[in-house]
Amino acid sequence: MEEFVQHLINGISLGSIYGLVAIGYTMVYGILKLINFAHGDVYMMSTFFGFYFARWLGFAYTPSVIGALIILFLAMAACALLGFTIERFAYRPLRKMPRLNLLITAIGVSLLLENGGQILFGADPKFFPELIQRAELFRIGDISISNFQVIIIVVSLSFMALLQYIIFHTKTGKAMQAVSFHHENASLMGIDIDRIISFTFVLGSALAAAAGILVGLAYPRIDPLMGVLFGLKAFVAAVLGGIGSVPGAIVGALIMGLSEEMVVGYFSSTYRDALAFFLLIVILLVKPTGLFGKSTSEKV
């Protein structure tokens, strides 16, 4: 039982990191019907932004909460800018082209970031600085909860709550929903579609950056290809929840994190990565629209 609870906590903390990345996939899909393959690499870039910022600013050598927060926000800002740039210069010129062109471009941007990263940062793994010292917060029997797990869950949930608020309660958020429903009709409302799409990329990339820093803290080995598999799993989580749905992405990601942790705990860590694709196959067979997905039908 105690073991199970431990896995449960680990799974939720892993799942909430997946969630931050999955949200970016689902938002961009919702608004452009594009699977943004470069999104996992934006997450990777965040760990390197964090790595270098921490060194330059000296936080890498003196752990502190303030320092960690500054690095978090700097990395989020840098990735927001990166996401904005990718959309502005790689995707926007192709928006009126067939969707396949956009998809191939996304793969191209992904390859550029992965290989560019290998050139710039080197292909060898680096160790993310210890911005905060790991400590055991409390222990109940054999269950141990570290400050990292609490930080991950609290930070992720706060950002998710903030995002929910933006999407459902602000004018810009409602405009995002309107644009994702119908571009032309949204523009007839006076909504500047380009700005809303930019905003979506900025938001999604900033959240992926938050995930990157949290991962850097908890699993400090970083390398330029770390976004590939992680991004793929976050994408599967978004499909699992119903791509296009933000609450769906969060639930899908929690399921993904929990199942991964349980598989590692009770079967074998060999199956850790296979699980994501097993889940993908099952969801595509049973409910292709995902848990929260709506089958699209329009009243005429």
Next chain:
Amino acid sequence: MNGDALLKLDHITVAYGAIKALKDISLSVNEGEIVTLIGANGAGKSTTLRTISGLLKPQEGKVYFKGHDISGKKPHVIVQQGISQAPEGRGIFANLSTEDNLEMGAYSRKDKESIQRDKEHVFHIFPILQERRKQEAGTLSGGEQQMLTISRALMARPKLLLLDEPSLGLAPQIIKQIFKVIQEINQQGTTILLVEQNANMALHIAHKAYVLETGKIVLQGKAQDLLNNPDVKKAYLGE
């Protein structure tokens, strides 16, 4: 052509690829008028409105609004300048509530108080929308969706309101109600360009009318005169 028309289309040609949807269209709408554009399916009525709203760019010709050239401007800029459209097929945001749809209609306005007043005004015109306020717009009936589309376009406080087939697919009783409202909106000072297949209804409320056939204006004049025109009677009024 009237020089100080609110809206003026000057020799507009629009093509989808190689197919010309509009050929050398010129028309004008004066302030305070209801002008209707009638014609069969595929004649280019919606294309005309889409061009005015900036969704399509004319290959040739210019669109003038309040004397300024607006051709080629982005749709959201054209809304800000005072033209809003209730698009064909209703085009509501089915995933948003009725109220949020109205809020989107007022997207480019900042004055919260007068937005609130206008919202109450459209609830006064269409009380059913107030009842459906919190309901997801996709669950509204066809007639209610049409009322929402018109109301949403009004929320932009346009100088010129473009209506694309407001009678499409509605029961005769609701069509009557909607046309009555269109007239009221006009009497309160909004200029209207109305695209309709239901020529009979449209000509009865309009001041001026244009008849469109395969992308060309074939007839124009006072709505009253067109109602009595034997060709129009035969082709569009089913007499």
